[in-house]
Amino acid sequence: MKKMTKKQxxxxxxxxxxxxxxxTMFTTYGLYFFTDVVGLSGSFAGFIMxxxxxxxxxxxxxxxxxxxxxxxxKGRRRPFLIAFAIPFGIVTWLLFTSWNFVETTQKIYFIVVxxxxxxxxxxxxxxxxxxxxxxxNDYDTRSRLATIRTFWAIVGVALGSGIMAYTSFxxxxxxxxxxxxxxxxxxxxxxxxxxxxxxxxxxKGYENQEVIIKEKVTFKDLLNGPLRNKAFxxxxxxxxxxxxxxxxxxxxxxYYLTYNLQLNNMQVSMVNIIMWIVALFWVFPINxxxxxxxxxxxxxxxxxxxxxxxxxxxxxxxxPKSAIxxxxxxxxxxxxxxALYQVIYAMISDCVEVDCLIxxxxxxxxxxxxxxxxxxxxxxxxxxxxxxxxxKIGYNGQLATQSLAxxxxxxxxxxxxTCMCLLLSIICMxxxxxxxxxxxxxxxxxxxxxxxxxxxxxxxKDLLIIKMKR
Numbered sequence: 110m111k112k113m114t115k116k117q118x119x120x121x122x123x124x125x126x127x128x129x130x131x132x133t134m135f136t137t138y139g140l141y142f143f144t145d146v147v148g149l150s151g152s153f154a155g156f157i158m159x160x161x162x163x164x165x166x167x168x169x170x171x172x173x174x175x176x177x178x179x180x181x182x183k184g185r186r187r188p189f190l191i192a193f194a195i196p197f198g199i200v201t202w203l204l205f206t207s208w209n210f211v212e213t214t215q216k217i218y219f220i221v222v223x224x225x226x227x228x229x230x231x232x233x234x235x236x237x238x239x240x241x242x243x244x245x246n247d248y249d250t251r252s253r254l255a256t257i258r259t260f261w262a263i264v265g266v267a268l269g270s271g272i273m274a275y276t277s278f279x280x281x282x283x284x285x286x287x288x289x290x291x292x293x294x295x296x297x298x299x300x301x302x303x304x305x306x307x308x309x310x311x312x313k314g315y316e317n318q319e320v321i322i323k324e325k326v327t328f329k330d331l332l333n334g335p336l337r338n339k340a341f342x343x344x345x346x347x348x349x350x351x352x353x354x355x356x357x358x359x360x361x362x363x364y365y366l367t368y369n370l371q372l373n374n375m376q377v378s379m380v381n382i383i384m385w386i387v388a389l390f391w392v393f394p395i396n397x398x399x400x401x402x403x404x405x406x407x408x409x410x411x412x413x414x415x416x417x418x419x420x421x422x423x424x425x426x427x428x429p430k431s432a433i434x435x436x437x438x439x440x441x442x443x444x445x446x447x448a449l450y451q452v453i454y455a456m457i458s459d460c461v462e463v464d465c466l467i468x469x470x471x472x473x474x475x476x477x478x479x480x481x482x483x484x485x486x487x488x489x490x491x492x493x494x495x496x497x498x499x500x501k502i503g504y505n506g507q508l509a510t511q512s513l514a515x516x517x518x519x520x521x522x523x524x525x526x527t528c529m530c531l532l533l534s535i536i537c538m539x540x541x542x543x544x545x546x547x548x549x550x551x552x553x554x555x556x557x558x559x560x561x562x563x564x565x566x567x568x569x570k571d572l573l574i575i576k577m578k579r
Contacts (some may be wrong), residue, residue: 155496158236173478415445
């Protein structure tokens with residue numbers, strides 16, 4: 110298997126800046142943009158994201174199966190990157206652009222653009238992340254590739270986290286806050302397109318052209334692959350709860366800082382920018398924990414730190430009108446936000462290897478698509494519930510201050526719901542049977558299988574849901 114140089118590995122990770130950056134920005138600022146900038150209700154803002162995700166639940170597995178079934182000689186993954194890099198950049202811009210349509214037309218516009226956003230993100234993200242399984246089968250190298258991908262994603266998020274400061278500065282020059290948001294995301298969209306094209310260029314020659322494929326891939330493969338894979342099911346459950354935690358935490362953070370802690374736009378931007386800059390340094394400890402202990406343990410450590418911070422800081426340390434406490438809190442807990450993608454996307458290909466014990470074909474696309482479906486559905490559900498909860502607690506985006514009851518509601522969402530989701534995620538990952546040692550056992554069995562030796566599949570019943578013969 111062809112080995113990447115360090116330079117190639119760093120350039121290969123650049124598309125992560127586009128896909129994870131845009132998803133995180135939409136999760137973090139989408140609700141705020143729709144309620145406070147566009148003027149939509151919280152419930153309808155959540156509905157926009159839910160509609161996009163329903164469509165996503167259909168397209169993710171389809172794209173995964175299509176890319177798995179493509180002719181390896183023509184490329185199963187890379188052609189998607191070159192074909193959809195520009196459309197992805199355009200829809201990133203449109204997603205945060207309001208054309209001042211009448212209310213009904215504006216609602217339809219954002220629903221359509223949200224659907225397009227999720228479509229193009231799927232057409233880039235599924236093939237790109239699936240390609241990682243073909244680049245290497247080394248446990249630690251996959252951790253490094255995921256680390257680099259996460260590094261670039263954090264660079265993008267750190268750049269975008271100053272959006273409220275950028276828009277406040279640009280508004281006098283471009284005519285309004287709405288126009289300022291549009292200008293900023295036009296720039297972000299351009300950066301996304303360039304990063305995808307670089308990833309496409311540097312990955313040339315790394316697709317496995319000798320991989321065995323099925324002539325026809327069906328939805329039955331979803332049952333014969335991911336849903337029979339205990340390791341993947343544990344991973345997916347942990348991912349879902351962590352995504353819910355992320356959706357609530359990032360979705361409420363702007364409101365919590367603004368209304369509960371009474372910070373201004375510049376201070377809110379400062380907290381977010383510093384959080385994601387510090388996050389760049391957290392990728393290295395996570396990578397070290399993954400290699401030294403295991404990916405599952407690295408996940409539990411990272412999520413545990415996030416959980417503790419969510420209890421200690423809001424309840425005992427944070428004070429109104431002071432940005433120091435939030436800066437320290439977010440700079441520590443961001444390790445959990447890092448692990449969310451850095452660890453999971455390194456583990457998925459390991460689960461594909463487990464699946465190969467039963468099946469001769471590699472189904473990276475199906476596994477990655479199932480994971481991303483879980484990610485996006487969880488995020489949409491989280492944001493949708495969050496939007497409805499904001500309405501229920503009496504939030505009004507047109508008011509400069511919120512009632513005491515509304516502030517208490519914001520705090521309950523921010524602390525209580527986030528902590529509950531994190532705890533469930535940790536439990537799911539702690540019980541994951543795919544340890545680093547068991548993965549090495551899987552590779553050894555696959556090696557014997559390739560050499561024509563018989564393997565006893567019963568030895569791996571802790572990793573697979575095995576169909577018993579009658």
